[in-house]
Amino acid sequence: MPDSQTPAKPATDPADTPENTVVWTEIPVSDLPRAVAFYNAVFGWEMTIDETGPNPMADFAGKTTGVGGHLYPGTPAKQAGPTIHFAAPDGVEATIERCRAAGGAVQGPIIPLPFGRFVYATDPDGNSIGFYEATG
Secondary structure (H helix, E strand, O other), X not given: OOXXXXXXXXXXXXXXXXXXXXXXXXXXXXXXXXXXXXXXXXXXXXXXXXXXXXXXXXXXXXXXXOOEXXXXXXXXXXOOOOOEEEEOOOOHHHHHHHHHHOOOEEOXXXXXXXXXXXXXXXXXXXOEEEEEEEOO
């Protein structure tokens, strides 16, 4: 327990890794090649489609030290499913511009947090995604 001189970090600080946290994410897309092109453009990744398993998929190709995931052919949630938040590689504003240019949409203003900021967006299939930038 922190002493009275040490401010406690918020319970939702993403720098903390709880014991039972998310380990994998999947985003369903209607057109896998188009989705790979979108996510590569927005994040500067080099995703490719892997067809070696039972279903084609494309792994997130960032320098992942935390939660990973992939895109797969499926039925998108159309803004009704969960939001997957991604690190904005060079800031929220630059990521917003690439999102719009690649066919995505921003869903509101940038939201400040005590430890960063983020914005909600949707990919071309309407999946809810977020762009997060740590501060301080």
